[in-house]
Every structure is written in C-alpha cells, then in structure tokens.
Amino acid sequence: MKKIITAIILLASIIGIYIYKETIVSYVVDNFIFKKVIVIQEANDYKTNNVYLYVKETDNFFIESKQDFLNTFYTVLNNGWEEFSFYCHENYILCEDEIRDLSSTNTTLSNINNFVHPYNSYKQLYLSIDESGKITVIIDKLYTEQEIIRANNEVDYVLKNYTNDSMSLEEKIKAIHDYIVDTTEYDSLGADLVGNYNVVTVGNYKSHKALGPIETKKALCGGYTDYMALFLHKLGIKNYKVASEKHVWNLLYLNDNWYHLDLTWDDPVTNDMNYKEQNKYKFFLIDTNTLEKYETNQHVYDKTIYLEAN
Incomplete structure (x- = not known):
C-alpha cells in the first residue's frame, strides 16, 4: 500500500513539474542562478525633490x-x-x-x-x-569633486557680495544674471571647435560648464546655463535646463509661473556696447509666448519633453 501511495505522489509530482515547468525554471533562475537583487544607495547632497511632468522619481526597478x-x-x-x-x-x-x-x-x-x-x-x-x-x-x-568645491565657493562669494536678504527672489536673480553677463564673454573659439566636433579641446576650456565663467570668464551656452542653475538651486528655486538642437538655457518657476532665462542671448557677441545694453534683458524671465515671438531658430525645443514651458 505504501508503495502505491509513494508511486501516486511521485506521479503527481512529475505531472506538476511538467505542467509548471516554465514557472519553476523561472523561479530557480531568478532566485538562485541569476538572483535579481536591487541595491538602493543613499542619495548625495545634490538630489532635488522637484516633481516634473516628463520624469519622476521611482522605486520600481x-x-x-x-x-x-x-x-x-x-x-x-x-x-x-x-x-x-x-x-x-x-x-x-x-x-x-x-x-x-x-x-x-x-x-x-x-x-x-x-x-x-x-x-x-x-x-x-x-x-x-x-x-x-x-x-x-x-x-x-561632468563635474569632479575639486570642481564642485571651486564652484560652490564662487557661488557663495557672489551671493554674499551681490545679493542681500532685503532683495526679493526676482531681484536676486537679476543681480546674479547681471554679474554673470558682465563678467563673462561668449567663447566664440570654443563654439567653432564644437562645430568641428573637437569637443576634447573644448573640454580643456571648460566653457561648456560652470567652470568656464568662473575660471576663464568664457562660456558656451552650457557654461552660462549651468552657472545660473547653481545659483537657482542654491536659492531653492525650482528649475531645469531646456535644450534645443544646438542650444540650452534655463527654465525656472517663480511666483506661480514658469519663465525662460537665457544668459547667452542676453550677452550678445558684439563690440557695440549700446546694443549689448539694449539687449541685456531681452531673454530675462520671459514666458513662452514672448520667446516664440522672437522667432529665433535656437529656441525651438521639444514640447513633449519640457512640458512645464508649454
């Protein structure tokens, strides 16, 4: 009798294994051969808690x-x-x-x-x-630890010497905008090198990131934008960068509205100081309708990505 019961159990096991073989194999592979483990690390000091329409934080990996x-x-x-x-x-x-x-x-x-x-x-x-x-x-x-220390020191210096607690956020943004535009020159040589795909040489100039305006006082659009973004983050202003095919600028949330801020275009390449002064605030905290009225070919961005600007 015991042999019959044992045989029945064995037969049932074989049938069960055959029916559920894919599930069993998948379980063995996932949990023993290729165990799927997600290791969550601590965030660094530069994580933001902003919520955007295009992307968001997830815990589903x-x-x-x-x-x-x-x-x-x-x-x-x-x-x-x-x-x-x-x-x-x-x-x-x-x-x-x-x-x-x-x-x-x-x-x-x-x-x-x-x-x-x-x-x-x-x-x-x-x-x-x-x-x-x-x-x-x-x-x-993009940034080394040494570059971060250098940039943070410069940001603290500018905030201490060019802004004060009596200023509104808009006034602080304007003061920082003016400081960057007045002390930085567009890196035309770097732009030519980028056009020729010589990005390694451009990297030596650091003009494509915040170290350009800080160290060499020259910047490409990425340098202007990153440098401004450091201040916006420091001031607790929700912001990100908007990119077109060949350009990048800041977008920020202020007084319940989203505004474009383009320091590169507020610092035109010209020796005509009157022209520079007249156009210094053309792209300062403007809405999308105003931006599109200028009809520049450098500010055509993907509206399915940078949704807050719509």
Whole structure:
C-alpha cells in the first residue's frame, strides 16, 4: 500500500513539474542562478525633490514600459548614483530594444540630464545588459569633486557680495544674471571647435560648464546655463535646463509661473556696447509666448519633453 501511495505522489509530482515547468525554471533562475537583487544607495547632497511632468522619481526597478526607463534613469541621475543595476520585466518584450535605442541615440538620456542638478549630470553614461535581463548603468560625472568645491565657493562669494536678504527672489536673480553677463564673454573659439566636433579641446576650456565663467570668464551656452542653475538651486528655486538642437538655457518657476532665462542671448557677441545694453534683458524671465515671438531658430525645443514651458 505504501508503495502505491509513494508511486501516486511521485506521479503527481512529475505531472506538476511538467505542467509548471516554465514557472519553476523561472523561479530557480531568478532566485538562485541569476538572483535579481536591487541595491538602493543613499542619495548625495545634490538630489532635488522637484516633481516634473516628463520624469519622476521611482522605486520600481523592474522595467515594464518606456516610461519606466525614463523614470529609472532620472532617479539614478537625480540621486547622484555612479553605478546602478535594474532589470527588464519578463513580460516587457521590447525591453532590450529600448536599451539598444537609448544607447545608440543618447538624445533621450541627454534630455533627462537637463532635469537634474548640474553636479549630478553626466559627461558619459555607459549601459550594458546581461543574459538575465540585468541592466547596469555607469555614470561618469561632468563635474569632479575639486570642481564642485571651486564652484560652490564662487557661488557663495557672489551671493554674499551681490545679493542681500532685503532683495526679493526676482531681484536676486537679476543681480546674479547681471554679474554673470558682465563678467563673462561668449567663447566664440570654443563654439567653432564644437562645430568641428573637437569637443576634447573644448573640454580643456571648460566653457561648456560652470567652470568656464568662473575660471576663464568664457562660456558656451552650457557654461552660462549651468552657472545660473547653481545659483537657482542654491536659492531653492525650482528649475531645469531646456535644450534645443544646438542650444540650452534655463527654465525656472517663480511666483506661480514658469519663465525662460537665457544668459547667452542676453550677452550678445558684439563690440557695440549700446546694443549689448539694449539687449541685456531681452531673454530675462520671459514666458513662452514672448520667446516664440522672437522667432529665433535656437529656441525651438521639444514640447513633449519640457512640458512645464508649454
């Protein structure tokens, strides 16, 4: 009798294993062979708690849609993580295709980069995916620790000497705007090098980031914008950078409205001082309707990404 019962149990087990073999194999692979573990790190000092329409913080690191990808990359960058691994959900069949697309074009990731503090933005970002569906992202930051210390000291100096507690936020923004425009020159040589794709040489000038206006007093649009963003973050003003095909500028939230702020275009390249003075505030805290009336070909941005500007 015992042998019959044992045989029945064995037969039932075999049938069960056969019926649920895919589930069992998946469980063994996920939990023993390729255990899917998410390691959450502490955020650095430059994480923001801002909420945006295009991307948001997430705690779901098993990707099931393209939006999950966007939110995950934003979370990684916003927290200042230098390496992070997450996974494709088994039901998301387009996951690997999305990874390849993001790796090859890089445009989407560059746009997400604009929503984080400059110190958490990347210079290079590396993506890889293994046979278990684990995606690993490695971040090479745009700013070194030494550059951050240098920039923070300069920001504190300018705020102490060019603003005061009696000023409104708008007055402080104007004072900082004037300081940057008055002490910085557009780096025309650097712009030519960028046009010729000689970005390594441009990097030596540092004109594409805040160290340009600080150290050499020369800047490309990225330098003007990053430097201004440091002050906006320091003042607790919600902001991010808006990018068109060949340009970038600030967008900030003030008095319940979103405004464009473009220091590059408020510092035109000319020896005519009267012209410079007349155009010094043309792009200072303007709304989108005003921006579009100027009809410049440098301010045509993707309205499906920078939604707050609409």
